[in-house]
Amino acid sequence: xxxxxxxxxxxxxxxxxxxxxxxxxxxxxxxxxxxxxxxxxxxxxxxxxxxxxxxxxxxxxxxxxxxxxxxxxxxxxxxxxxxxxxxxxxxxxxxxxxxxxxxxxxxxxxxxxxxxxxxxxxxxxxxxxxxxxxxxxxxxxxxxxxxxxxxxxxxxxxxxxxxxxxxxxxxxxxxxxxxxxxxxxxxxxxxxxxxxxxxxxxxxxxxxxxxxxxxxxxxxxxxxxxxxxxxxxxxxxxxxxxxxxxxxxxxxxxxxxxxxxxx
Amino acid sequence: xxxxxxxxxxxxxxxxxxxxxxxxxxxxxxxxxxxxxxxxxxxxxxxxxxxxxxxxxxxxxxxxxxxxxxxxxxxxxxxxxxxxxxxxxxxxxxxxxxxxxxxxxxxxxxxxxxxxxxxxxxxxxxxxxxxxxxxxxxxxxxxxxxxxxxxxxxxxxxxxxxxxxxxxxxxxxxxxxxxxxxxxxxxxxxxxxxxxxxxxxxxxxxxxxxxxxxxxxxxxxxxxxxxxxxxxxxxxxxxxxxxxxxxxxxxxxxxxxxx
Amino acid sequence: xxxxxxxxxxxxxxxxxxxxxxxxxxxxxxxxxxxxxxxxxxxxxxxxxxxxxxxxxxxxxxxxxxxxxxxxxxxxxxxxxxxxxxxxxxxxxxxxxxxxxxxxxxxxxxxxxxxxxxxxxxxxxxxxxxxxxxxxxxxxxxxxxxxxxxxxxxxxxxxxxxxxxxxxxxxxxxxxxxxxxxxxxxxxxxxxxxxxxxxxxxxxxxxxxxxxxxxxxxxxxxxxxxxxxxxxxxxxxxxxxxxxxxxxxxxxxxxxxxxxxxxxxxxxxxx
Ligand SMILES: Nc1ncnc2c1ncn2[C@@H]1O[C@H](COP(=O)(O)OP(=O)(O)OP(=O)(O)O)[C@@H](O)[C@H]1O
Ligand SMILES: [Mg+2]
Numbered sequence: 001x002x003x004x005x006x007x008x009x010x011x012x013x014x015x016x017x018x019x020x021x022x023x024x025x026x027x028x029x030x031x032x033x034x035x036x037x038x039x040x041x042x043x044x045x046x047x048x049x050x051x052x053x054x055x056x057x058x059x060x061x062x063x064x065x066x067x068x069x070x071x072x073x074x075x076x077x078x079x080x081x082x083x084x085x086x087x088x089x090x091x092x093x094x095x096x097x098x099x100x101x102x103x104x105x106x107x108x109x110x111x112x113x114x115x116x117x118x119x120x121x122x123x124x125x126x127x128x129x130x131x132x133x134x135x136x137x138x139x140x141x142x143x144x145x146x147x148x149x150x151x152x153x154x155x156x157x158x159x160x161x162x163x164x165x166x167x168x169x170x171x172x173x174x175x176x177x178x179x180x181x182x183x184x185x186x187x188x189x190x191x192x193x194x195x196x197x198x199x200x201x202x203x204x205x206x207x208x209x210x211x212x213x214x215x216x217x218x219x220x221x222x223x224x225x226x227x228x229x230x231x232x233x234x235x236x237x238x239x240x241x242x243x244x245x246x247x248x249x250x251x252x253x254x255x256x257x258x259x260x261x262x263x
Numbered sequence: 264x265x266x267x268x269x270x271x272x273x274x275x276x277x278x279x280x281x282x283x284x285x286x287x288x289x290x291x292x293x294x295x296x297x298x299x300x301x302x303x304x305x306x307x308x309x310x311x312x313x314x315x316x317x318x319x320x321x322x323x324x325x326x327x328x329x330x331x332x333x334x335x336x337x338x339x340x341x342x343x344x345x346x347x348x349x350x351x352x353x354x355x356x357x358x359x360x361x362x363x364x365x366x367x368x369x370x371x372x373x374x375x376x377x378x379x380x381x382x383x384x385x386x387x388x389x390x391x392x393x394x395x396x397x398x399x400x401x402x403x404x405x406x407x408x409x410x411x412x413x414x415x416x417x418x419x420x421x422x423x424x425x426x427x428x429x430x431x432x433x434x435x436x437x438x439x440x441x442x443x444x445x446x447x448x449x450x451x452x453x454x455x456x457x458x459x460x461x462x463x464x465x466x467x468x469x470x471x472x473x474x475x476x477x478x479x480x481x482x483x484x485x486x487x488x489x490x491x492x493x494x495x496x497x498x499x500x501x502x503x504x505x506x507x508x509x510x511x512x513x514x515x516x517x518x519x520x521x522x
Numbered sequence: 523x524x525x526x527x528x529x530x531x532x533x534x535x536x537x538x539x540x541x542x543x544x545x546x547x548x549x550x551x552x553x554x555x556x557x558x559x560x561x562x563x564x565x566x567x568x569x570x571x572x573x574x575x576x577x578x579x580x581x582x583x584x585x586x587x588x589x590x591x592x593x594x595x596x597x598x599x600x601x602x603x604x605x606x607x608x609x610x611x612x613x614x615x616x617x618x619x620x621x622x623x624x625x626x627x628x629x630x631x632x633x634x635x636x637x638x639x640x641x642x643x644x645x646x647x648x649x650x651x652x653x654x655x656x657x658x659x660x661x662x663x664x665x666x667x668x669x670x671x672x673x674x675x676x677x678x679x680x681x682x683x684x685x686x687x688x689x690x691x692x693x694x695x696x697x698x699x700x701x702x703x704x705x706x707x708x709x710x711x712x713x714x715x716x717x718x719x720x721x722x723x724x725x726x727x728x729x730x731x732x733x734x735x736x737x738x739x740x741x742x743x744x745x746x747x748x749x750x751x752x753x754x755x756x757x758x759x760x761x762x763x764x765x766x767x768x769x770x771x772x773x774x775x776x777x778x779x780x781x782x783x784x785x786x787x788x789x790x791x792x793x
Binding site for chain 1: 275278279280281282283285286303304357360361363364365368369370371372373374375376377378379380382383384456458459461462463466467473474477478480481487490491493494495497498499501502505
């Protein structure tokens with residue numbers, strides 16, 4: 001424990017020095033405060049953001065909540081559709097082969113490129129954003145679920161066969177658990193996609209949400225607010241993916257480090 | 264054995280083509296029979312006809328050229344920088360201790376969230392787009408390179424040491440090849456991300472490129488058909504380039520690393 | 523064949539301590555200990571106070587239960603693992619790292635997966651200053667020595683475990699080291715190949731005058747090959763007993779002396 005603390009000291013010191021240099025650089029006019037808002041200004045901006053808000057009345061928390069809710073709606077819908085569908089497609093080789101190129105193509109369609117089309121469908125409101133998130137998450141999740149089921153280690157299946165397992169029972173007691181690590185990995189990848197999409201989608205046609213916040217702040221030359229918004233986005237993404245990882249470890253204690261699952 | 268597997272591969276492809284054909288047919292029919300309104304989601308044939316009317320090959324080629332130029336340059340430099348930093352952070356302890364916290368802090372921020380800051384730093388022109396595409400490639404590659412370096416089988420390094428290798432030759436001859444499979448995975452993810460970032464950047468702030476082409480069509484109240492064709496074109500481009508990168512990686516490490 | 527230079531050099535009174543003045547020892551292990559620190563911070567004593575003197579051109583085998591520390595001791599001689607306490611010296615020079623004339627055949631082969639068999643072996647000629655073509659030619663020669671000419675172009679993942687092990691042996695031989703440290707090198711081989719390679723190893727040992735430290739789980743393999751057999755006990759690893767093998771080579775399993783020693787080692791191992 002103490003060794004860890006000692007190890008963390010030099011980088012910590014380096015960052016403190018870096019931040020001080022930055023602050024001094026702005027103060028003595030080497031860096032433009034608009035381009036590189038110093039830490040003091042970022043701190044003040046944060047206070048403003050969490051009390052009066054930006055634009056006035058909308059605090060950073062409410063921006064964050066809006067963004068999170070949008071992501072979770074699209075993400076949840078995508079998972080709810082993709083997991084059962086993937087489990088079925090993965091179990092039926094013929095269906096898998098029929099749908100494979102289609103799925104690969106739909107996954108290749110850049111999610112945000114759908115934006116102009118989806119605006120035509122649903123207008124520029126909430127549904128458009130949720131739909132885009134859902135689209136991005138769905139295909140990533142679907143292809144991972146299918147792959148998880150299809151590429152279960154064949155020796156495991158053979159071993160189970162020697163115990164007389166077959167059909168649905170084999171699927172439920174061997175294939176499914178063996179596919180779970182890959183399914184979890186897919187869920188984490190999909191979440192990353194969801195956050196990526198939301199930031200882009202919020203940059204157009206809304207003033208609510210973190211993506212809108214950072215874009216709006218720029219047009220008002222409030223770069224410190226942009227930076228705070230970025231950090232909050234990163235923090236939320238990190239927290240959610242750490243939560244998923246913890247869930248994964250609790251549910252799949254037998255699986256190794258899932259970051260090492262080849263994709 | 265060989266012809267048989269080739270046969271089954273061929274039948275896989277046939278099945279896939281049949282599936283794709285069925286999907287396109289279903290789309291065409293549902294638009295023709297009025298199941299979906301062709302004005303908001305035209306059938307493929309209508310979309311292509313509309314696109315052929317409104318777009319010249321020259322405009323498409325020009326936008327395509329700009330998109331490709333942006334994504335290739337940003338990706339190439341981003342991946343190179345990511346590989347260099349990740350490998351160095353994995354190999355040199357001191358550098359790793361400094362670089363890693365910074366990378367870990369910035370990594371969870373999606374590349375698109377850098378757009379406003381990129382505009383603040385570099386203005387509305389090409390450099391800001393280059394910058395975020397660069398980031399799109401940089402973070403996946405740097406993470407993968409670092410992880411690859413940290414998970415090298417220590418026996419391989421030891422074995423090489425018994426032959427007198429150390430320092431930079433040990434790094435370049437043994438550690439980097441050993442980390443190559445992870446690096447390759449990162450490169451592939453980085454490409455996908457760069458591409459997604461490209462399209463988004465072109466939608467949000469650009470005056471040429473495929474993303475601009477479709478958002479402009481919608482902003483000027485043009486034809487939905489053109490938008491649909493543009494989306495498919497972007498998707499196909501992503502698919503083809505990703506396959507090309509996959510094939511290049513396979514040529515690079517596939518022989519010894521397996522599928 | 524029966525009277526090799528190595529044989530002549532050996533005196534009848536070989537044994538621990540009985541090996542004459544300390545300077546005669548080529549590899550000298552003095553009070554070596556090894557403690558692994560775990561990630562959690564705990565310390566695991568793996569080797570405790572190992573003393574051993576190995577003469578030049580001697581063939582010594584380590585035998586002992588799985589996990590008793592044979593690989594660890596070998597890696598320490600190779601300079602690949604630090605000594606927690608005590609010291610290990612080769613020809614009077616304290617071992618500080620690899621590259622002091624030790625060639626290693628690793629238990630897990632440790633082949634470079636991105637190199638073909640022949641390139642893996644050629645890796646052993648890196649510091650030799652030979653031209654590329656010459657390195658390749660010699661690598662092929664070594665591969666045919668271990669019976670693998672046909673697999674020269676294959677990558678490790680395309681070879682069986684035994685084939686990989688033979689490539690690993692060929693690679694260590696390429697270095698032409700003074701000291702060969704071999705960790706269960708014939709473990710994954712069929713009986714016939716194993717006996718062929720044992721004979722080949724003895725031939726190389728006698729012709730090239732090498733010092734060999736050899737880890738094995740097979741008592742009869744140790745008896746067939748070695749001048750002395752070092753029996754290690756576990757928890758923590760230490761030398762339990764050393765058996766000199768004063769039998770003329772080639773050794774036959776039917777030899778009564780062979781059998782008596784086999785029985786003695788067996789008894790010691792199983793108590
Ligand atoms: N890096 C390590 N960290 C902690 N403990 C270790 C480490 N390497 C080895 N050990 C422990 O040291 C002991 C000796 O290991 P070693 O590999 O030397 O055994 P061995 O005699 O070669 O066994 P085997 O015959 O199975 O190859 C074992 O109990 C092992 O668990
Ligand atoms: Mg061992």
